[in-house]
Structure formats: structure tokens, C-alpha cells
Amino acid sequence: MKNVFIxxxxxxxxxxxxxxxxxxxxxxIFIFEKSKSNITKIKKLRLPGIIVKSLEDGVxxxxxxxxxxxxxxYKKIILKINSFILPNTLISDIGSSKIESSKIIxxxxxxxxxxxxxxxxxxxxxxxxxxxKDNMFVGKWCILIKDKKTNSRHLKFLNSFWKKMGSxxxxxxxxxxxxxxxxxxxxxxxxxxxxVKSAQDFEKVSKFNLIKYxxxxxxxxxxxxxxNEIMWRDIFFDNKVHITKAIDLFIKNLKSFKVDxxxxxxxxxxxxxxxxxxxxxxxxKLKQDIDKPDFGRD
Amino acid sequence: MKNVFIxxxxxxxxxxxxxxxxxxxxxxIFIFEKSKSNITKIKKLRLPGIIVKSLEDGVxxxxxxxxxxxxxxYKKIILKINSFILPNTLISDIGSSKIESSKIIxxxxxxxxxxxxxxxxxxxxxxxxxxxKDNMFVGKWCILIKDKKTNSRHLKFLNSFWKKMGSxxxxxxxxxxxxxxxxxxxxxxxxxxxxVKSAQDFEKVSKFNLIKYxxxxxxxxxxxxxxNEIMWRDIFFDNKVHITKAIDLFIKNLKSFKVDxxxxxxxxxxxxxxxxxxxxxxxxKLKQDIDKPDFGRD
Numbered sequence: 001m002k003n004v005f006i007x008x009x010x011x012x013x014x015x016x017x018x019x020x021x022x023x024x025x026x027x028x029i030f031i032f033e034k035s036k037s038n039i040t041k042i043k044k045l046r047l048p049g050i051i052v053k054s055l056e057d058g059v060x061x062x063x064x065x066x067x068x069x070x071x072x073x074y075k076k077i078i079l080k081i082n083s084f085i086l087p088n089t090l091i092s093d094i095g096s097s098k099i100e101s102s103k104i105i106x107x108x109x110x111x112x113x114x115x116x117x118x119x120x121x122x123x124x125x126x127x128x129x130x131x132x133k134d135n136m137f138v139g140k141w142c143i144l145i146k147d148k149k150t151n152s153r154h155l156k157f158l159n160s161f162w163k164k165m166g167s168x169x170x171x172x173x174x175x176x177x178x179x180x181x182x183x184x185x186x187x188x189x190x191x192x193x194x195x196v197k198s199a200q201d202f203e204k205v206s207k208f209n210l211i212k213y214x215x216x217x218x219x220x221x222x223x224x225x226x227x228n229e230i231m232w233r234d235i236f237f238d239n240k241v242h243i244t245k246a247i248d249l250f251i252k253n254l255k256s257f258k259v260d261x262x263x264x265x266x267x268x269x270x271x272x273x274x275x276x277x278x279x280x281x282x283x284x285k286l287k288q289d290i291d292k293p294d295f296g297r298d
Numbered sequence: 299m300k301n302v303f304i305x306x307x308x309x310x311x312x313x314x315x316x317x318x319x320x321x322x323x324x325x326x327i328f329i330f331e332k333s334k335s336n337i338t339k340i341k342k343l344r345l346p347g348i349i350v351k352s353l354e355d356g357v358x359x360x361x362x363x364x365x366x367x368x369x370x371x372y373k374k375i376i377l378k379i380n381s382f383i384l385p386n387t388l389i390s391d392i393g394s395s396k397i398e399s400s401k402i403i404x405x406x407x408x409x410x411x412x413x414x415x416x417x418x419x420x421x422x423x424x425x426x427x428x429x430x431k432d433n434m435f436v437g438k439w440c441i442l443i444k445d446k447k448t449n450s451r452h453l454k455f456l457n458s459f460w461k462k463m464g465s466x467x468x469x470x471x472x473x474x475x476x477x478x479x480x481x482x483x484x485x486x487x488x489x490x491x492x493x494v495k496s497a498q499d500f501e502k503v504s505k506f507n508l509i510k511y512x513x514x515x516x517x518x519x520x521x522x523x524x525x526n527e528i529m530w531r532d533i534f535f536d537n538k539v540h541i542t543k544a545i546d547l548f549i550k551n552l553k554s555f556k557v558d559x560x561x562x563x564x565x566x567x568x569x570x571x572x573x574x575x576x577x578x579x580x581x582x583k584l585k586q587d588i589d590k591p592d593f594g595r596d
Contacts, residue, residue, distance in 0.1 A: 096514075121513050125578070126591040141511060176506065183500045185514030188493060192515075194555055195489055196574040198548045202481045208474065211580050213439060215419050216394075216483030217490075219587040220518055226578035229571035236559045236567065247556050250496045251549055257492055258545050261534045269534065273527035276494040280423070280524035282509050289517040293424040295593040 001161075003028040005062035006049065007077060009042055011124060012094050013068030014132030019165050021048035022134045030058040033129075041129050056084050064161070067093035071101045071234040075108055082110040090154045091115040096181065096231070097239035098145050098174035106149075116154040117145035119177065120167055121185075125226040138166030139287070146171050182242035186235055187250060190243065192224035193232075299459075301326040303360035304347065305375060307340055309422060310392050311366030312430030317463050319346035320432045328356035339427050354382050362459070365391035369399045369532040373406055380408040388452045389413040394479065394529070395537035396443050396472035404447075414452040415443035417475065418465055419483075423524040436464030437585070444469050480540035484533055485548060488541065490522035491530075 004026040006013045013031075020026050029049035033039050039051060052058045059065060059081050067074060074093070085091075091114065095101055098117055105115050120142040124131060142162040146155060155171070162169050172180075199218055203210045214222065236243060260269040284291045302324040304311045311329070318324050327347035331337050337349060350356045357363060357379050365372060372391070383389075389412065393399050396415055403413050419439040422429060440460040444453060453469070460467050470478075497516055501508045512520065534541060558567040582589045 121511055123514075124591045131591060140513065143511075179504060180506050180508055180511055181514060183497050184508050184511045184516040187496070188515030188519055190552075190555060191489060191493055191519075193571060193574050194548065194552050195486060196577050197570055198485070198544070198551050199481050200573065200577065201547060201551065202544070206477060208478050210478055210482050211577060212584055212586070213419055213441075213478055213482045214577075214581050214584075215438065215586045216421075216479060217486030217522060218482040219581050220522060221486055221489075222574075222578045222581050223587070223593065224515060224518060225574045227575075229568055229575065232571060233564065233567050236555075237562050240559045240562075243559060244556060246496070246500070247552060249499060250492065251552065253496050253499065254488075254492050254545060254549065257488060257534075258542060261538045261541060264535050264538075266531065269531050270527055272495055273491060273530060275498065276491050276520075276523045277527065279494050279498065279509060279512075280520045283512050283517050283520050286510055286512075288510070288513045289521070290595050293422045293429060295521065295595050297588050297593050 001026050001063050003030060003062040005030040005032070005058035005065045007032045007055070007058070007065065007067050008069030008073070009033040009038060009047070009049070009129050010068065011127055011129070011131050012120070012122070012136065013066075014042070014045075014047060014129035015134065015136035016066060016068065016165070017047050017049045018132055018134035019137065023164055025161070025164055026064075028061070030062055032058050038129055045129060047129065055080050059089070060084055060086070062089065064090040064092070067091070067095070070228075070230045071095045071097070071238055072230070074101060075104050078105065078108045082108075085110060085113050087112045087114075089113070090157060092118050092158055094118060094120055095238075096185065096235045097178050099178050099241075100238040102145075102147075102174055114151040114154050116150060116158050117174070118158055118162060119143040119145070119181075120162070120165070123227075125223050127228045135166065137162070140167055142167035142169050143177055144169055144171045145174050145177060147174060178239050178242050182239055182246045186239055186243050187246040189224055189227060189232055190236065190247070191250070192221040195221045196225040299324050299361050301328060301360040303328040303330070303356035303363045305330045305353070305356070305363060305365050306367030306371070307331040307336060307345070307347070307427050308366065309425050309427070309429050310418070310420070310434065311364075312340070312343075312345060312427035313432065313434035314364060314366065314463070315345050315347045316430055316432035317435065321462055323459070323462055324362075326359070328360055330356050336427055343427060345427065353378050357387070358382055358384070360387065362388045362390070365389070365393070368526075368528045369393045369395070369536055370528070372399060373402050376403065376406045380406075383408060383411050385410045385412075387411070388455060390416050390456055392416060392418055393536075394483065394533045395476050397476045397539075398536040400443075400445075400472055412449040412452050414448060414456050415472070416456060416460060417441040417443070417479075418460070418463070421525075423521050425526045433464065435460070438465055440465035440467050441475055442467055442469045443472050443475060445472060476537050476540050480537055480544045484537055484541050485544040487522055487525060487530055488534065488545070489548070490519040493519045494523040
């Protein structure tokens with residue numbers, strides 16, 4: 001690969017820039033960023049990329065383009081680049097849900113141009129290029145999406161690209177991807193937002209100062225509920241079919257817990273509490289989380 | 299204070315033993331522990347306390363007794379100690395909910411004996427004396443419960459005791475306590491258990507290997523959902539009135555999120571997501587959580 005073009009240089013975009021430069025994977029890294037405040041930060045951080053003023057400058061000079069913007073930006077950018085994008089250019093993205101956004105891409109991207117989708121399972125509650133890091137993807141899963149139309153040469157290249165980013169890769173259909181992440185990521189985020197919202201509602205009515213006593217559990221949820229609102233609105237809207245199913249399952253189970261609690265059904269509740277405990281052990285064995293109590297926090 | 303008696307020497311009981319000894323607050327520390335495996339651990343750890351074989355040995359020789367067992371054990375132990383407990387002995391506990399368990403205490407504890415309740419806001423997903431530490435309570439809130447019957451001399455002593463443990467203390471009615479912690483602690487735990495349960499149900503039906511991809515959010519909930527099942531069953535049963543109200547509020551809000559998502563109501567969802575974000579900043583300002591992204595985990 002000669003040059004790469006990163007569109008959107010926030011937390012993950014800037015992490016790609018850092019890693020690509022460190023591993024010398026491209027000759028030049030072009031960056032497009034629409035936020036003035038992010039541009040100032042990128043310059044101050046001296047990130048190893050060339051900031052371009054127009055999308056055209058980046059697109060025509062690069063072999064690979066990676067969209068690192070919120071998914072709601074895709075359409076606008078596609079319509080802008082259609083007039084100069086070349087069929088051989090590899091286009092990818094890091095979007096967290098795939099079915100709906102793939103429809104947008106299919107509908108608006110110039111015929112004959114390929115977009116091969118990817119989703120690195122990493123991130124943080126903080127946003128912006130100042131929080132990016134060159135090891136952001138190391139040891140993390142990156143999901144590559146394959147459907148009937150996928151260009152297999154591009155897929156192969158993308159696979160090797162993410163391995164160079166340090167990721168473990170796996171190939172999935174968009175449907176399987178959106179189902180899995182509706183449960184492991186999208187629902188947890190929604191639940192965290194919803195819990196914090198409920199605490200705020202309760203605080204307003206009761207006039208108690210709750211947040212002061214958040215160390216007993218609420219604080220954990222508040223971290224996830226501090227995630228970027230534009231990115232998460234896009235994910236919730238994009239994957240609404242599977243998230244709706246996940247919400248329904250969640251409410252069904254919560255109502256069953258409520259019955260157990262009100263009936264003091266010892267056997268039923270203990271069965272649930274003991275069963276859920278096993279997942280933590282599995283997660284730690286799979287190295288998906290730190291093995292220290294309380295995330296090693298205190 | 300001459301001697302103190304810790305009944306139940308798990309995570310928090312053993313932390314009290316360590317701290318009391320370190321700060322030389324009592325001459326002797328007696329320990330009662332019914333689990334043989336915990337007794338073996340306590341001996342191996344050389345915890346600075348004397349293990350007693352009968353409750354009587356600890357009770358008659360101590361000025362202060364602290365119950366650190368699950369709340370469901372209180373009744374049985376009260377019935378055993380009633381025949382030799384003296385009116386001047388200060389009794390306390392570290393139970394996480396107060397209204398229902400206070401009724402048990404009131405009903406079964408010998409008349410003329412006082413039990414002054416406390417609740418340190420600390421803990422972990424791990425259990426057992428090997429995880430205790432002498433700074434477990436340092437900088438953490440400890441709630442002291444006051445109602446009409448509270449012995450003010452005991453309350454004053456208990457207040458100074460928890461300050462020596464390193465805690466910041468605050469006095470509350472049992473009602474206020476149970477309301478606040480139904481939202482900041484009990485509901486978050488229930489929600490975490492419920493989310494993991496839903497993921498397990500989904501995994502069973504879909505046959506997808508979900509846990510592998512838990513780094514996107516689920517892993518955080520799995521930590522809380524790994525907490526001690528006996529302790530949490532007791533809390534859910536004990537505070538069922540307020541937890542039920544909290545569940546209802548939570549489901550109401552979740553349904554409203556579902557409507558926003560399905561109608562793609564941009565304005566309404568963004569308002570919620572932006573509003574909840576503010577809580578994280580508040581929690582960090584109040585030093586209720588670490589201020590590093592991702593709990594400083596990676």
C-alpha cells in the first residue's frame with residue numbers, strides 16, 4: 001500500500017494514524033477532519049499524518065480509505081467523493097453496526113466501487129484524537145463483514161491490514177454481526193444510559209443527592225453512559241431491529257426477576273444469580289477483561 | 299473499647315479485622331466464622347484475630363459486635379446469642395438494606411439490647427477473607443442508621459469507630475437509606491445480573507459464541523453480575539418494595555428509549571444521551587470513581 005486516507009480523526013481514527021505510522025504500513029497518511037477543535041488538537045499532538053482540506057485531495061492520492069466518522073456522516077461523504085473515487089480504491093470503515101448502513105452505502109456509492117466493512121471491538125467512553133493510542137487495536141477482535149457482493153481481494157487485504165493493527169480478525173455476515181453486537185454491546189450501552197437516566201429521574205423527584213453514593217454500582221454504568229452521543233444514536237437507529245428484540249428479551253427477564261423478588265422465590269433467584277456468575281470467569285479466561293477484582297481500580 | 303467481635307469473616311469482615319488491628323482500636327479481636335474453608339484461609343493469612351468456636355466466647359468477652367454475615371443469617375444468630383448478650387454491648391452490622399432486616403432484629407433481639415446499624419459503601423465482586431484489605435473503607439461513605447429507638451451513645455461511638463476505619467460518615471433514616479440504595483446499588487446489580495442472563499438466553503437460542511465478543515460493553519456488567527449470590531439474594535428480598543419501584547421506573551424509561559429508537563426520534567434520544575453524560579463528570583468530581591478512561595484498565 002502506498003497511501004491511506006483516514007476520514008474522521010477522533011479516538012479511533014487517530015489510533016489508526018498512530019499505528020499505521022508506527023508500523024510503517026503506508027508511505028503517506030492523509031487525514032480529513034471537519035471539527036476545527038480536533039484539527040487544532042491533531043496539530044498540537046503532531047500526529048504523523050497530512051491534514052487535507054478537501055476530500056478529493058485525500059481520495060485521489062490514496063489506495064485505501066477508512067471512514068472513522070459517525071455512521072450518519074457516510075451518505076454526505078459518499079455523495080461528495082463519488083465524482084472522483086476510482087474503482088480500485090479499497091474503502092472500509094469502523095462502524096459498529098452493519099445492516100442499515102450497508103443499505104445506505106449500496107444505495108449511494110457509485111456503481112463499480114467496493115466498500116469492504118470492518119468493525120474493531122475497542123473504544124472508550126472518551127472521544128477525541130488526544131485519547132487515541134497506537135495499541136488501541138492490539139489483541140482486540142476486528143470483525144470483517146462478508147456478503148455476496150464482497151470483493152475477495154479487498155477482503156484479503158483488509159484482513160492483513162487489521163492484523164498489522166494488532167487485531168485478531170474474524171469474518172461474519174452483516175446479519176450475524178448485528179445480532180451478536182445487539183446483545184454484547186448495543187444493549188449494554190442502552191441499559192447503562194437508561195439506568196443513569198432513571199437515577200436522574202429519581203433524584204429529581206426524591207430531592208436526594210444520589211450521585212454522592214454511586215460507588216455501590218451506579219458509577220460503573222455511568223462510565224458507559226458517558227460515551228459519545230452521536231455515535232451511539234447512530235448505532236441505536238442503525239441496528240433498531242435487533243436492539244428492539246434485545247430490549248424485549250431484557251424486559252421479559254427483568255419482569256421474571258421482579259416476580260422472584262416479590263414472591264421471595266429463593267430457588268429460582270439463586271439459580272439465576274449462580275448461573276450468571278459463570279460468565280465472568282469465561283470472559284476473563286478469554287482475556288476479554290482484566291482479571292483483577294474491581295477492574296484493578298482501587 | 300476493649301475487645302471487638304467480628305461475626306462472619308469474609309471480604310468485609312476480614313477488612314475490619316485488618317484495619318482494627320492496624321489502628322490498634324481494640325485489645326483483642328474475636329472472629330466467628332462458620333465456613334471451614336474460610337477458617338483455613340484465615341489461619342493461613344495469619345489474620346490478627348482470635349477464632350472462637352462458640353458465639354458465646356466472642357459475645358461475653360466483647361464491648362462491640364459487628365455482624366458481617368449475609369443478612370439472612372441474622373435471625374439464627376440473634377436467637378443463639380440472646381441468652382448471654384449484655385445490654386451494654388454495642389451491636390452493629392454492615393448489611394446493605396435496612397427496613398426489612400430491622401424488623402427481624404426488632405422482633406427477635408432480646409428487649410433492652412441495642413443494635414445500631416451501619417452500611418459501608420464498599421465491596422467487590424470477589425468474596426472471601428483473602429480479598430480483604432486494611433484500606434477497604436478509606437475515603438468511602440459509611441451510612442449510620444438512626445430511628446426513634448436508636449441509642450444515641452452507641453450511635454456516637456459507632457460514628458467515631460467508622461471514622462477510624464477511614465470512612466466518611468453520614469446519618470440517615472432506614473427509609474431514606476433503602477430508597478437511595480435501591481437506585482444507586484440494588485437496581486444496578488439486578489440490571490447487571492439481568493443483562494448477563496439475557497446474553498446467556500440469547501446465546502442458547504442463537505448458538506453464537508457471544509462471550510468472546512464481550513469487550514464492547516457486556517464485560518463491564520459481568521463483573522457486577524459475579525457478586526456473591528447469597529448476599530444479593532438477601533438484599534433483593536430485603537429491599538423488595540423499593541427495588542420493585544426502581545424496576546418499574548427503569549422499564550418505563552427503557553420503553554421510552556425503544557419508542558425513540560423505532561421512530562428515529564433524533565431530538566428526544568439526543569437529549570437523553572447528552573443529559574446522562576453529565577453524571578459521569580459529577581461522579582468523578584465527587585471522587586466516587588477513578589478519572590482515567592476505561593477505569594484505567596488497558
